[in-house]
Amino acid sequence: MALNNLSALTSPLSESQLAQLQQATAGLDAVQTAWVSGYLAGVSQGPVTAAAPTQSAGQSLTILVGSQTGNAKGVAQELAEQATAKGIPNQLISMADYKVKAIKDESHVIVVASTNGEGEAPDDAIDLHAFLASKKAPKLAGLKFAVLSLGDSSYEFFCQTGKDFEQRLQALGGEIITERLDADVDYQEVTQAWFDKALTAVEATLEKAGTSTTAAVATGTIVTENKYNKQNPFSASLLTSQKITGDRSAKDVRHIEIDLEGSDLHYTAGDALGVWFKNNQNMVDELIDKLGLDATKEVTVGDNKIALKEALIEEYELTGTHPGFIEGYAALTENKALQKLAEDKNACRDFANNNQVVDVVTATGNDKVTEENFVALLRRSSPRLYSIASSQTEVEDEVHLTVGAVVFENEAGQQRGGSASTFLSHRLQEGEEVKVFIEDNHNFRLPANPDTPVIMVGPGTGIAPFRAFMQEREASEATGKNWLLFGDQTFNEDFLYQVEWQTHLKSGLLTKLDLAFSRDQAEKIYVQDRLQENAAEVFKWLQDGAHFYVCGDANRMAKDVQTTLIDIISKQGKLSLEDAEEYLTELRQAKRYQRDVY
């Protein structure tokens, strides 16, 4: 039978597979055709062990994910599952695990990337992001790609990393096959439509190999084995909420213990716990009262009808105001002052950052507001992630968190607070239920080798994962040295888990503990100052193979620590600043420099 006469109607192949088959065999001579027929016969009789023909014969989709808190990873995972369901050969890979030079061999790429606070790439994405902007970046003619970026529109550089990737891939010759999606905090409502578009575009252009309709989904380390997840969280109960800052501290930091019994949830030191929270009922009452709405009136939430009050407590974001709300509310109420504010993007963002929804509606007339049109302006709430402060080898069915309750006064002097942190710290009573799930963080892991030394920089609540690390290393009797750098405002009141660190020092588990308390003396002292004071030793540890971890504030601390670290490497290693940066890059690529910053 001549291949030319084949049609989809008379063969089990799809149009595109047929096209590929025809293309693949078009130029073959008689000998080659005979070999291929023999090969195909062999294939039809046994399992395919050689993947080579698949690769040479067809293209596949690579989904590259750069995630910080795990949201992007979740989205990418869903995308990969749907691609697989559609029969698109694909591999999902974290940018952190991706060999950057391989980009030139890709035919189809979908980038899923989140953005850090001030527009920087998440840690996973730093190397690829930098590589694509560097002189070493290859030409990418023939690459077909699309970008899904995740962000938070209350930040100035909304979805910046995704924008960067699109711009760079395009500049290198790549072709955009689907318009970029810049998804906000409520991304789950918009991603599905984009998946459909993007995967259709991939399907239309992907040259598939005939034999390979379902290439293995190389989700690698991203696979999660827990049966509960973000969409299907476990109803755990609060065991303990204990304030661990002293009576005279300016801060209210809680040690939270949650019971996971019956969930079979497991986590590894370095993972985060996702927490679904409920908004403060008093604040919701105040909001409804201000708007003059009916608390019991039902509103549409997704496919459900829920009473307004319940919807506002459970379903919507009320503490992190986004500029879109101000814009929408200004338009709805025709409030001149707010409308003027909404025109100035920067001012509007600042205002949104500093005012919760209940305080935005304070000063404005609201006779046009209804239950339904008000909730339509709001974003759906999303769970908060907290670095886990315990190791299951130590606490078994429990999970511990270190939560700083965010509490402040609004302009009118009323007390306001962060939604999840005050939910966990103040509103949730011991024994009550809280919906949680485990968020894996494979980019924050103890060294596989128990002899490897670790340096841990975790000021403030950044201490959390290191408590887990130490529990883990103690339980596994790891012999590697452990160096912790902690800092906060005051020694007396803010030395989180002081007694535990003292015990670890005494037992020898903790090799070295350096402390920086900023307010105990005239001059401010921070963890990076302690690093600098110990420059020679830091460098020696690194030369001895130490892993270096940073957890905590992304905007200032993590940057200052990194600058200091580069300085230390440069001076101690007698390297140029550029070479020192390269040294750090290599550490990061070797997973010896890991950060969990927020």
Place this chain on the structure above:
Amino acid sequence: MSQKLHDNERIKIESNFLRGKLVEGINNNTTGSFLPDEVQLVKFHGLYQQDHRDFRAERKQQKLEPLYSFLLRARLPGGVVTPEQWLEIDRIAEELTDAGSIRITTRQTFQYHGIFKRNLKSVFQELKFKANIDSIFTAGDVNRNTICTSNPEQSELHTEVYELSKKISEHFLPKSNAYAEIWLDGEKVLDTEEEEPIYHNIFLPRKFKIAVVLPPYNDVDIHANDLNFIAIIEDDKITGYNVVVGAGLGMTHGDKTTFPRLGDDFGFITVDKVMEVAEAVVTTQRDLGGRVSRSHARTKYTLETHGIETFKKEVEKRAGITFAAPGAYEFTERGDRIGWVKGIDNKWHLTVFIENGRILDFDGKPLKSGLVKIAKVHQGTFRMTANQNLVIASVPESEKDNIEKLARECGLIDDGTSDQRIDSMACVSLPTCPLAMAEAERYLPSLTDDVEGLLAKHGIAKDHIILRITGCPNGCGRAMLAEVGLVGKAPGRYNLHLGGNRIGTRIPKMYAENIDEATIVSTLDELIGRWATERNQDEDFGDFVIRAGIISEVVVAARDFYA
């Protein structure tokens, strides 16, 4: 003696003349405390490690160590400071202590409360280099701050006893350079074989207190001291001293082998023999004193164990003297003479009452900033008294009105302060003292209110009773020389002692055990009521309760105190 020495003896001997691991302890910034051995050693440097007991339980929950801080007691023989020193003392309290207060103590000096470990060296250095004050040997098993009678009127005599107290204080200082090395970044003196001629490397078995006394005032409470030199005055000149040895007020609840004890008068010595005798008493106590049980280690028990005569003979031998028959003297009072007096030198002296000795800016009574204003214009000195009060001494006639005005403005002079309040005293106790069993300083003001009320109720509002509270049986508040003495037993619970006398030469005996505050007041209500109606002319409360048979007299403590 085969009994094992108390572990503190090991600590002293191993400490390399009180250095121990103090430097490492100071540099360890992961804890606000020292290791157990060093907690004992810091006392010799004038510090007590304490923790804020109000927060103890809460901080345990918070996974925080106790809120450690230190009490620093200055060495100030005779309690005299200049206005320039006062301003520095005030500033250091403000900048480097948590309590922010200057607390005058029964040891005629001042204490800082709430110094965090990280600030210790700064406090030591500021005190030394800005105010020329140290805290060497103000605690620990050594001669503590030497005190003397505050007698502003007789300025020449006061100068003499004050100079003697300074001389004694300096004589009993250590030869070791440890204090300067550790706290003042002084050079390490190497290559010198250090030795302590008086203390050796074992120091004393227990604390040792010396007072120089100028009758007729017993403000120093001679029966709280191991060694007293009581001036014998003829024709306005000090001819010599009676040597009274072996007094002390501490005891242990439930241990009847411990008791407060009056001193024994060994007899008279001439002025030129004071230093020899002082050293002989100290070294005799060093060699004979018990070192097995710290609650039986003070000089008073050495006298009981070895016999008064044995001890006295040993002192005579070591000092190369023979005690003459005691000279005659008389005590007429113990409290401070609050208000202005004119000295024989024509200078004016203002004694101000400081409740609990605590100098701080209180609501409506900014004592601390008021004293700063006074220090800025004052040309004389400040003298702390053993009753925790303050004398603004040597004010020229021309400045008197101005000082009075400033003192009134800040409440240092308050005409509303009753004699009862002036006669009331308490130790620090909770929340900082680690030995405290019950409130003392924080309880005294309200108890004084109650007693004032009872006196008024029974129609004798102008009368007063020596009233003292001490938070534990160790006795810093000197309740064992009060007419009404309360000794802390448990939170809100006290042993009530009755029957001391006004001049402080009789020990009160326990009348009621472990009673609460309401019972204290109802008991006093009944007794004051009886005193008001049944007393003889001018009969003091302490004398009345003995004569009326309410309590029996303690004549010899070892025999009578628990009888």
